[in-house]
Amino acid sequence: MRWTLKEQPNTETTLSLAKALNIDKTLAILLVQRGITTFNEAKKYFRPSLNDLHDPYLMKDMELAVKRIETAITNNENILVYGDYDVDGTTAVSLMASYLRTIHPNIATYIPDRYDEGYGVSYKGIDFAHDNDFTLIIALDCGIKAIEKVAYAKEKGVDFIICDHHKPGKEIPKAVAILNPKRVDCDYPYKELCGCGVGFKLIQSLGLKYNQTIEDLAEYLDLVATAIAADIVPITGENRILTYYGLEVINSNPRNGIKALINKLNKKQLTVTDVVFTIAPRINAAGRIKHGNYAVELLTEFDFDTAIEVANNIEQFNSDRKVLDKSITEEALQQIKNNKEEDNYTTIVYDENWHKGVIGIVASRLIETYYRPTLVFTKSGDKLAASARSVKGFDVYNALEQCSDFIEQFGGHKYAAGLTLTKENYLPFKQKFEEVVKSTIDKELLIPEISIDAELNLMNITPKFYRILKQMEPFGPQNMKPVFKATDVRDNGFGKQVGTDKSHLKLNIIYGSDRKTYNAIGFGLGDKLHSIQNEFNIAYSLDENTWNGYTSLQLVLKDIQ
Structure with a gap:
């Protein structure tokens, strides 16, 4: 592994911020690295507010999109909500369809078949819309490159509103409206929304027409947070606010589909990491193994018992996916060698x-x-x-x-x-x-890189330090969980390999003149047991470990030198 220490910010700025916030200098370093240099910026960071979301009408074509949907509602048109088969697409379709059904009865959803139609807008989907008297398609998480298909739809009398976040080409489709903050002619202040996030901005705009506040729309944020986590977009700015409140919904009052998935997990409080590694793969498995419709069915289901049935089907798809992924990986590795x-x-x-x-x-x-x-x-x-x-x-x-x-x-x-x-x-x-x-x-x-935020003497790890560190959540791209470096530490002599295949490393690290002991676990570092005979350096993050009802701080080792 290649260890790189991030640029350490200006000492004066760091000390000034540490003093203003009454926090440890290392915590101030982490904040400045994330672009936070003043008390007010720190307040917004530590206390995200839905009121800090941008006006959705700052997005190019938003007015046109809202007008077209209002016209469809007035004329009692059929609206087809269309989206990609991955997590971002299926959550976006579920969000848009769920919301529109509260203001208009004629709403249906369409997810293309991964194998028959492929990614994005398909001719088959447009034909389905035309044959079933849909005059408006709202495409989510796709469509920015569907120039010929949107033109084909227009010939058939089907209008398009596109909500996408992928990079546009030199030309964009001639749709009624294209909502995409990455458009070169779009001045929307935050460019990193996912497809579901763009969809949320559209329902935020529609909500203003129906005198709904942002708090009234907060129930949809479990879907938005799931999409943000799964699509690996930066958890900064608006995404951080949406994820923060979305996780609150997931952990307090999620929709039945997400509740049915959580039902299988032995976990009280879910983090972004839990969403990425437990909820997202299951939603994705529907489109990978069977059909993305299963995911939309799950995420829009009102009856909990029915949601449990659909979740059980999806669980089976996920098991099948794991078997396939393991066998194909083995074949691919063999092919590389051959x-x-x-x-x-x-x-x-x-x-x-x-x-x-x-x-x-x-x-x-x-x-x-x-x-x-x-x-x-x-x-x-x-x-x-x-x-x-x-x-x-x-x-x-x-x-x-x-x-x-x-x-x-x-x-x-x-x-x-x-x-x-x-x-x-x-x-x-x-x-x-x-x-x-x-x-x-x-x-x-x-060479794989470990990006280290700062050096942190183990003796500076206090309950207050960790409490403030936790308030930097939700973690994710551009706001990753901090990784620290500590030098010249020792194992107390009882370090061992653990896990069924002995692939992990369990250490009791001692440091300093008082020889204080720190529990440490290194996942996948079992082969480093030979490296701990003398003093060594560690790259690590901090986490809580609960065992037999007792919770303690532990070092999660990333690498050993």
Whole structure:
């Protein structure tokens, strides 16, 4: 692992903030690193308020979108709420459909079939709308590149409102309204909303027409927080406020679908991490293994017993997904070895029998072994489809753009993308992508990085320090849980490997003249047992550990030097 210490802010600024807030200097360093330098900024950070959300009408085309929906309601039109099959898409559809049904009866939902229709707006979906007398489609988490499809819909008498957050191309569709803060002509102050977040801004605008306050709409924030967590968007600005209050809803009064999923967890208070690793994979499993409709059905269900039944089905899909993901990862790793590609700058693997629903997860798994930009291909109709994942600091979307001669279509973000190409272009693409990455990537990026916020002497860890640290939640991209460094620590001699496969490391670390002991756990660090015979350095974060009803602070080790 490559340890890098984040830039340490100006001492004067740090000390001034520490004094103003009456907090430890290390905590002040963490705040300044996050752009917080004054008492008032800190107050907004530690006490997020729904009143600090931006006026939704600052978003380009919002007025047009609201007017078109009002016209549809006045004329008793049928509205189809359309969205992608992943967590962001299905939560966005559930949010929009749930809200619109409170003001208009003629609402239906549509999630494209991952295998039959593929990602985003489909001709089949538009035909469905036309054949069933829907005159307005509200597309969520997709549509920004659907130029021909929106034109096709217009010919059929079907209007589009697009709520998307993906990067627009040079041209955008001729829809009635396109809500996307990443539009170059959109002055909306916060650019990092997810698809469900953009959908929430639309219902916030509609709510103003019906004299609803932001508090009246807070019940929808369990969906928004789930989407933000799953879509790995920055938890800053508006996203942080929406996640903060969304987690409150999840932990106090979630909708029946989320309650049914939580029902299976032995946990009282869910964090962003719990949402990412427990709720999101289950919602995703519906679209991966069966159909995204199951997720929307779950998230819009009023009856708890019915929600439990749907959640049980989804649980089975998730179990099936785990089996597939494990077996395909093993096959892919073998393929890399067989092709003698361990020393490449990229990982590109293909098998026509791999399940399209899990190739994105497999790509992430392969990065755990070979830390480099990765694409996993499978057969999709008469084409090949791939999921791309990247390493921290490398823009895989830009790299794919440089290979566009071999690609039929692609879309996505800096760290995750999807694409299709013809079978004959697979090998030329593979060669070109390897060349592009080899010539553009900083070689340091091929070594996993631990980004350390600050050095923290273990003796400075107090209950007050941890209490304030916890108030920095919710953690996530650009507001990650702080990682600290401590030097010259020792194990008390009872360090051991734990876990069924002995893959984890349990230590009692002693430090300082008073030889105070600190409990530490290092997940996946079992093979580091030999590194703790003498003094060593640790990269770690802080967490609580509850055992036999007793809760104590523990160090969660990230790495040992």
